Amino acid sequence: MITLALSKGRIFEETLPLLAAAGIEVLEDPEKTRKLILPTNQPDLRVVLVRATDVPTYVQYGGADLGVTGKDTLIEHGAEGLYQPLDLQIAQCRVSVAVRADFDYAHAMTQGSRLKVATKYTAIARDFFASKGVHVDMIKLYGSMELAPLTGLADAIVDLVSTGNTLKANQLVEVERIMDISSHLVVNQAALKLKQAPMRRLIDVFARATQAKA
Numbered sequence: 001m002i003t004l005a006l007s008k009g010r011i012f013e014e015t016l017p018l019l020a021a022a023g024i025e026v027l028e029d030p031e032k033t034r035k036l037i038l039p040t041n042q043p044d045l046r047v048v049l050v051r052a053t054d055v056p057t058y059v060q061y062g063g064a065d066l067g068v069t070g071k072d073t074l075i076e077h078g079a080e081g082l083y084q085p086l087d088l089q090i091a092q093c094r095v096s097v098a099v100r101a102d103f104d105y106a107h108a109m110t111q112g113s114r115l116k117v118a119t120k121y122t123a124i125a126r127d128f129f130a131s132k133g134v135h136v137d138m139i140k141l142y143g144s145m146e147l148a149p150l151t152g153l154a155d156a157i158v159d160l161v162s163t164g165n166t167l168k169a170n171q172l173v174e175v176e177r178i179m180d181i182s183s184h185l186v187v188n189q190a191a192l193k194l195k196q197a198p199m200r201r202l203i204d205v206f207a208r209a210t211q212a213k214a
């Protein structure tokens, strides 16, 4: 049995067509079932639904043989023990800095003053501001980051941006793009050795579907 870890939402929805290209179908809809283990039409492949930030942990410790996870999650979690054979080029977005429209970001970045930054992505944010020589007070949040500058909790946020609609709806402006993000296939190295043939076949399925899209 091969176990593939996916998270509900964009990653699940954008992974389905890659599997479908090889005739692989997930037999239940995660939006309609409370089950966390979903069968597929392949008797030796099942999908487990985990939180996006837990995918690397499941794969690292063998709770799943492979998984699909965002580059942002991989950077924050660390990729220790994970083989990353493919950039699947799905769930594409970017990590950006955003502030209130009336906040003078350029001034704040040059004055040697401290910037209050709220984010879920503390590792990415810390590296970025350190590379600019800017001191930051980091405020770790787990969601609704957009609220932080609006309530005075922070001067800036570091968050994922796709269309920019969420920022716009909250009167925030994107002032810096830190990095482009897409989802990657991650593989447990022991599983790759122990279940070589079916694992290679599945990695191949993802490779061919990704190439076909390019």
Ligand code: AMP
Residues within 6 Å of the ligand: 010, 070, 091, 092, 093, 159, 160, 161, 162, 163, 164, 165, 166, 167
């Ligand atoms: P948007 O309004 O299209 O710019 O999307 C921004 C919102 O969606 C933010 O709350 C992000 O955290 C979230 N988001 C955007 N892209 C992704 C992604 N690839 N994976 C997870 N969350 C995302």
